[in-house]
Amino acid sequence: MKELLQGATVAQGKLSGRALGSGSFGWPDLSYDGKQILFVWGIQIFAFDLDSSAPDRLRQLTDDGFDDLDPVWLPNGRIVFISTRVKLTVRCNFGPATRQAVLHSMKPDGTDQVRISFHETNERYPSVDNDGRLIYMRWDYIDRDFSAAHNLWVCN
Numbered sequence: 001m002k003e004l005l006q007g008a009t010v011a012q013g014k015l016s017g018r019a020l021g022s023g024s025f026g027w028p029d030l031s032y033d034g035k036q037i038l039f040v041w042g043i044q045i046f047a048f049d050l051d052s053s054a055p056d057r058l059r060q061l062t063d064d065g066f067d068d069l070d071p072v073w074l075p076n077g078r079i080v081f082i083s084t085r086v087k088l089t090v091r092c093n094f095g096p097a098t099r100q101a102v103l104h105s106m107k108p109d110g111t112d113q114v115r116i117s118f119h120e121t122n123e124r125y126p127s128v129d130n131d132g133r134l135i136y137m138r139w140d141y142i143d144r145d146f147s148a149a150h151n152l153w154v155c156n
Contacts, residue, residue: 001025001039005048005058012110013044013060020046020058031073036108038071038079045071045081047108061110067099072126080105080126080134086115098122103136116155129154 002025009019020041029038035051038061045068049057062068066085074080084099103117103126117123119138126136138153 001028004037004050008048008058009055010046010058010060011056013063015060015063027070029072032075036073038073040069040071043067043069045069045079045110059110061106061108062113067101068104069101070124070126072128074105074128074134075132078105078107080116082124082126083113083115085113088120103134123153 002020005020007019010016023042026040027038031037035049037048037050039046039048044063045061047059047061061071061079062081062083064085066083068085069082071079071081081104082101083104084101085104086100086102088100089098100120100122102115102119102123104113105116106113121139123136123138126134129135133154133156135152135154138151140151
């Protein structure tokens, strides 16, 4: 990823005008037309135009202090992602508070960020299945161990 972004600077957001230096890149997802890639850097979501050399080809889509992870393109052009912007912590967590993260959606420019799940515990790893539905992992609170019941869920 670092080689792909060489020479590109962030066009919008808190990192505007800067190149993404050392740090962790994760969760890449290629758009359906193959022209853009979503990824996470520093627990924020970025988009990069693969089909352009324009100065605004690297865009920071989230930058509001929440942990935003697992971005995935949806067939309708929106982006689904996991975020801690619900401002809750996971129940029955032993030790330091763990911020709860659930499904959200936004437009490809980072606007219109909306929560699309109202579950009370963590969700992760969204993906689009072959019939266009969203499939993701959810921790079911079953009053046992934190990692005892991570099941797959599907929604339209």
